[in-house]
Amino acid sequence: MSQMQQVERQLREMILGLDIGPGEKLTERWIESRFGASRTPVRAALLRLETEGLVSRDGRGWTVSPINLAEIEQIAVYRQAVEVAAARLTAAFEDRSGLDAIEAMLDSCGTDTPREEWHRVGTDFHVELARLSGNEFLYRAVRDAMTRLSRARWLEISDEAASARAWAEHRIILNALRKGQGDEAADLLAKHIGGSRDRLVGSLQAERRGLRARGFAVIAA
Amino acid sequence: MSQMQQVERQLREMILGLDIGPGEKLTERWIESRFGASRTPVRAALLRLETEGLVSRDGRGWTVSPINLAEIEQIAVYRQAVEVAAARLTAAFEDRSGLDAIEAMLDSCGTDTPREEWHRVGTDFHVELARLSGNEFLYRAVRDAMTRLSRARWLEISDEAASARAWAEHRIILNALRKGQGDEAADLLAKHIGGSRDRLVGSLQAERRGLRARGFAVIAA
DNA sequence: TATCCCCATTTGGGATACCAAATTGGTATC
DNA sequence: GATACCAATTTGGTATCCCAAATGGGGATA
Known part of the structure; x- marks a missing residue:
């Protein structure tokens, strides 16, 4: 290399x-x-x-x-557009067996899984879902968006209950896709991304002072 | 510089x-x-x-x-996702006066306008529409997509009737946006992009031999 | 003490030198 | 005439050097 x-x-x-x-x-x-x-x-x-x-x-x-809260909000809108489009494509395929690998990825996370792994799988769920669409541009868009969000997500205050709910949403979205229910999956996914954005921005706004004290530049929305 | x-x-x-x-x-x-x-x-x-x-x-x-027909088709799907999202955002604004500048851009093209200018305006219509959304990521996505399509569009065989129809569609989409009819505009825009893709891919497939003879690599879909 | 100015240092932008790998062109061989 | 092989050249990858602009710190001055 x-x-x-x-x-x-x-x-x-x-x-x-x-x-x-x-x-x-x-x-x-x-x-x-x-x-x-x-x-x-x-x-x-x-x-x-x-x-x-x-x-x-x-x-x-x-x-x-710097971490930019306005940017994070714009990325959420962008994600809703591209991820929903990717999900609709996937739901319309006859062969949706690729979803199994994603489900297996979720299964691989248990109570003893390190936080780093949860972070990775939480990202890959969205990236791999986009890849399944077979559209290189939608895939890259989601991958790049998740990369940009990565640091912010890392700094998010973990809220057990909210995380569990978000994780459950992943399953529900997968199930809708399995059944080929594109509209249903699209709706769930858009709401899921919106919720993710709200928790993320809220968390960072709450922590803002502390983050700046650590030397992290955080630009307000 | x-x-x-x-x-x-x-x-x-x-x-x-x-x-x-x-x-x-x-x-x-x-x-x-x-x-x-x-x-x-x-x-x-x-x-x-x-x-x-x-x-x-x-x-x-x-x-x-190289010019890649499969890529062109994927870009069309990508564009439908991001341009439609941008249009919906714009339609939901209270102040949609930014659309005037785009209309003026269309007006600036007459029968004596050089082809190069038509090409530029045909591109900018979509790029500026995305910019109006105020979302930097949607804007960049459309700009990058149009850049990638630029050479192919340049090689497209001009079909007067089809071009006139496409140009009329631009006006209709603008009108829907002006009235704040997001769903209507989204539908028209998606169809417009799809039609554009069909003409483009069809044209390039028809010319493929000639293009290769000119030394242009064209990868089949 | 606050402010301005000057010079030493640092920085990114660019040019060039060097290397290993890959390409190429020709040649000898069958 | 086709092919295998070798040397010369070319190419991208890297290191290093130079430069102008920017930075910053210290001292003189008010």
């Missing part, structure tokens, strides 16, 4: 894992020394991460993208 | 203007000498054009992305 891809992957992991806080300044030279690569692959990695929305230009320099 | 941006813009124009044919190989050194820049800005430009889907990696090298 080329160094550019290594730098890109490691830097993405550091950003998504909040090892580098939202809003922090980045210098090409720091990344260079941190990962032992020269500036050429570093710059390539930054350019690609910029298109993912994980880093942004700050005048002449680079910044880890 | 930085050289990287200049190279990116000029190269994009050459690709979109079919000065470099779909499927053609690109070498960093050729671009370097062609635009009088060094490899650093050239590589940056290629990385960004790759995320736009205009150039692709071909093993170790670079290729101007």
Whole structure:
């Protein structure tokens, strides 16, 4: 694997894992020394991460993208459009056996599953559902949207009851898709995404002071 | 403006203007000498054009992305999802005066307007409509989709009657939006996009031999 | 003490040098 | 004439160097 891809992957992991806080300044030279690569692959990695929305230009320099509540709300609307479209496509297929793998993914999460795994599966549920549609653009749209939401979701205050309800919704959506009930699944999915957005934005607004104290830039909606 | 941006813009124009044919190989050194820049800005430009889907990696090298009929069909589905969502948002606004600028754009095209201008306005109608939604993600999705379709639309055999009908549809969609009839506009827009896709794919399939003879790579659906 | 100014340092943008891998073109062989 | 093989060239990947602009810190001044 080329160094550019290594730098890109490691830097993405550091950003998504909040090892580098939202809003922090980045210098090409720091990344260079941190990962032992020269500036050429570093710059390539930054350019690609910029298109993912994980880093942004700050005048002449680079910044880890702040968490932006207005952006989170816009992403929810975007997700409703693309995820619902993907679900309708999937529901209309004759062979919907691909849903089994997604159900199995949900099954793999138990009470002793680490939080990191729940986070991953909670993301992959939506991404894999979009992939099932067979439409590369809808799939990429959902994958990119979930990537952008990743850090915010990581910071969300866990509410056992709400999480359990959201998890149950995943099952219900899958069941509707299984039966080919596109309209029903679309409606459930849109509501599910809306609820997810409300909890996320609400949680971040409540934590905002604490997050800023930790050095995390959070832009109000 | 930085050289990287200049190279990116000029190269994009050459690709979109079919000065470099779909499927053609690109070498960093050729671009370097062609635009009088060094490899650093050239590589940056290629990385960004790759995320736009205009150039692709071909093993170790670079290729101007071929025209892909399957991709065009997938983009149409994607567009239906995001453009319809954007239109619904716009229709629900109290102040829909932004539609006037789009109507004016349509008005600016007359019988003596050059084809290039028709092409641009035909694209901007959809892009600006999405921008009116106020949702940055829907807007970018439509803009990127239209960029990817640009070359194919340029190669479409012009059918006066069909074009006139499509143009009339633009007006009808605007009128529905003006009246705040979201459902009506959504339905019209989805059909409009579908029709556009059918004419486009049909035209390219019919021309496929000729295009290949011109050195344009066209991948069948 | 607050403010302005100047210079040393740092930074990203660009140019160039070097390398390993891949491509290419020709040639010898069958 | 087809094919296998080898050397020369080309190519993308990387490292490094230079530069102008930006940054920032310290001292002079009011």
